[in-house]
Amino acid sequence: MRLRNIPRAESVLEASKLVIKNETGCRGKWKDIVFQNNCPIHIEVGMGKGQFILALARKNPDINYIGIERYSSVLLRAVEKLDTSCQNAETPGHPGDCPNNLRFICMNAADLTEVFAPGETERIYLNFSDPWPKARHARRRLTSTEYFRRYDRILAPCGQVEFKTDNRALFDFSVEQLEGSDVWEMTACTYDLHHDKVMNDGNIMTEYEEKFSSQNHPICKLIAKRYPSVSGSI
Numbered sequence: 001m002r003l004r005n006i007p008r009a010e011s012v013l014e015a016s017k018l019v020i021k022n023e024t025g026c027r028g029k030w031k032d033i034v035f036q037n038n039c040p041i042h043i044e045v046g047m048g049k050g051q052f053i054l055a056l057a058r059k060n061p062d063i064n065y066i067g068i069e070r071y072s073s074v075l076l077r078a079v080e081k082l083d084t085s086c087q088n089a090e091t092p093g094h095p096g097d098c099p100n101n102l103r104f105i106c107m108n109a110a111d112l113t114e115v116f117a118p119g120e121t122e123r124i125y126l127n128f129s130d131p132w133p134k135a136r137h138a139r140r141r142l143t144s145t146e147y148f149r150r151y152d153r154i155l156a157p158c159g160q161v162e163f164k165t166d167n168r169a170l171f172d173f174s175v176e177q178l179e180g181s182d183v184w185e186m187t188a189c190t191y192d193l194h195h196d197k198v199m200n201d202g203n204i205m206t207e208y209e210e211k212f213s214s215q216n217h218p219i220c221k222l223i224a225k226r227y228p229s230v231s232g233s234i
Helices: 009-015 030-035 050-059 072-089 108-117 133-142 145-154 168-179 207-214
Strands: 040-045 064-069 102-106 121-127 155-163 183-192 220-226
Touching: 009 072, 030 064, 040 050, 050 064, 050 072, 050 102, 050 121, 050 155, 072 102, 072 133, 121 145, 121 207, 145 155, 145 168, 155 168, 168 183, 168 220
Parallel strands: 040 064, 040 121, 064 102, 121 155
Antiparallel strands: 155 220, 183 220
């Protein structure tokens, strides 16, 4: 899908206090210099327009959330959505909700280990990631072995990765990557999330999830953790 360029995106993101510009300078210091608390850090890689992570931030004020999006024109929508909510919160008589436990980064996911120190994050969400359907692009998929190596380096020992998609081919690929791993294990897996009472309990839908489920596309989800003896080993 070709993304439409929005000329004002760069200037809006640069001016927003919600968008971190010196992300590599925050490595190992996110709790101290950005959130100024000791709450756990959860990140969403490829956050799109932000519906999922914004809902999580509002629901869980004792967790710090960081939304990561590569494209400025997409991140712009999330920033404007939250900016509007924050402005409304300051207007007497106008309902608004401005969570202070949410920040954004415009960056390539390939650079995660330059932005987060070993063990600095406790959960990684991957929602409806780009499937990169051509075989020669398999390494770019966010559930490839190459990316799981990156996740291993930044996750705490008890950390986990949660992945949702409607793309069955991508999901099958992801399952195969994990089944062949000596480091990672799937602790939960479903090929029809919305009809799985256990895994769907408390589920928060993304924009894509609402769209695809309304078209009767089954949503797949898996949760992966590292074997205790190898956490942070690669």
